[in-house]
Amino acid sequence: MTTTTPRRLSRRTVPALPEPRGPLSAAVMDLMRGARDVEVPAPAGADPYGDDLQLALYVLYELHYQGFEGVPEAREWDSGLLSVRGAIEERFLGALRADVPADDTDSAWAALDELQVEPVDGTGSVSHFLRDEGTLGQLREYAALRSLYHLKEADPHAWVIPRLYGRAKAAMVAIEFDEFGGGRADEIHAQLFADLMADLGLETAYGHYVDAAPAEMLATVNLMSLFGLHRALRAALVGHFASVEVTSSPGSRRLAEALERVGAGPAAVRFYAEHVEADAVHEQVVRHDVVGGLLEEEPALEADVVFGIRATGHLEDRLAARLLAVWRDGGSALRTPEPVAATA
Numbered sequence: 001m002t003t004t005t006p007r008r009l010s011r012r013t014v015p016a017l018p019e020p021r022g023p024l025s026a027a028v029m030d031l032m033r034g035a036r037d038v039e040v041p042a043p044a045g046a047d048p049y050g051d052d053l054q055l056a057l058y059v060l061y062e063l064h065y066q067g068f069e070g071v072p073e074a075r076e077w078d079s080g081l082l083s084v085r086g087a088i089e090e091r092f093l094g095a096l097r098a099d100v101p102a103d104d105t106d107s108a109w110a111a112l113d114e115l116q117v118e119p120v121d122g123t124g125s126v127s128h129f130l131r132d133e134g135t136l137g138q139l140r141e142y143a144a145l146r147s148l149y150h151l152k153e154a155d156p157h158a159w160v161i162p163r164l165y166g167r168a169k170a171a172m173v174a175i176e177f178d179e180f181g182g183g184r185a186d187e188i189h190a191q192l193f194a195d196l197m198a199d200l201g202l203e204t205a206y207g208h209y210v211d212a213a214p215a216e217m218l219a220t221v222n223l224m225s226l227f228g229l230h231r232a233l234r235a236a237l238v239g240h241f242a243s244v245e246v247t248s249s250p251g252s253r254r255l256a257e258a259l260e261r262v263g264a265g266p267a268a269v270r271f272y273a274e275h276v277e278a279d280a281v282h283e284q285v286v287r288h289d290v291v292g293g294l295l296e297e298e299p300a301l302e303a304d305v306v307f308g309i310r311a312t313g314h315l316e317d318r319l320a321a322r323l324l325a326v327w328r329d330g331g332s333a334l335r336t337p338e339p340v341a342a343t344a
Contacts, residue, residue: 108302149221175245219319223311
């Protein structure tokens with residue numbers, strides 16, 4: 001296949017608000033636009049993993065990233081929106097704690113070791129499926145959905161830096177330095193993912209595929225922001241970060257092989273090939289220095305690290321189940337399938 005010219009990521013423009021998916025997300029977006037006398041449905045009555053609540057939470061979190069066209073930047077710290085966000089977070093976090101309980105007897109090291117045990121036949125694994133039988137179209141869909149995070153890769157994790165001490169902080173900064181390109185704009189991992197998207201004929205604009213993303217995808221992105229924006233959840237964010245780094249290298253190898261198999265261009269393959277080597281190194285640093293350093297300073301936070309690891313796995317498993325079900329049934333993983341420019 002031929003490749004397109006990669007576009008440089010630009011934050012000079014912001015995305016439009018997505019289409020609401022229910023009364024909660026509609027009310028939240030009305031408030032963001034400045035409407036008054038808006039009656040916001042109680043989040044306690046919403047499905048904590050459903051489209052309406054997850055989209056409402058996603059757009060509220062995006063006020064801390066790039067914002068939205070037509071929404072004043074001052075809305076980021078609007079007390080009314082923060083109050084609504086708090087209620088939505090309570091609903092989401094409560095569901096997560098009920099579904100993935102952790103207590104003081106759980107070991108962070110055992111939880112990390114569990115991440116390295118994979119099913120022999122790859123059952124339930126998106127990267128195994130894409131490597132072995134995924135089509136180019138399915139790989140494009142996967143990239144479109146993952147762009148909700150990868151076009152801001154490492155940004156949510158950066159919030160934990162001022163909340164760490166000593167060895168944990170130094171190690172976290174070292175890994176983030178790599179994620180942000182080691183001082184080179186063209187090597188920032190978000191830029192490398194934009195290059196991948198361009199290679200696959202996808203739109204590289206930040207937030208472009210929000211309307212196409214199912215609730216299961218939104219929830220995986222929202223989890224990072226939930227943990228990152230709350231100092232009380234700093235150890236859960238470390239657990240999330242450790243989970244990503246420990247599982248990234250083998251998964252990235254399979255995705256690079258999948259892209260090579262379907263004839264994707266070098267920029268598409270490079271993103272995952274880069275993560276194979278880099279994240280193998282990061283895994284050891286995050287284990288021994290980020291997690292180890294945190295628990296050396298604050299041993300009482302071990303259960304929160306475990307919670308972060310297991311909550312990440314819980315939401316990733318939900319996403320994998322949805323993707324594999326629709327792909328095996330011959331359908332599209334996108335809520336709003338759109339034509340993708342052919343590059344072959």
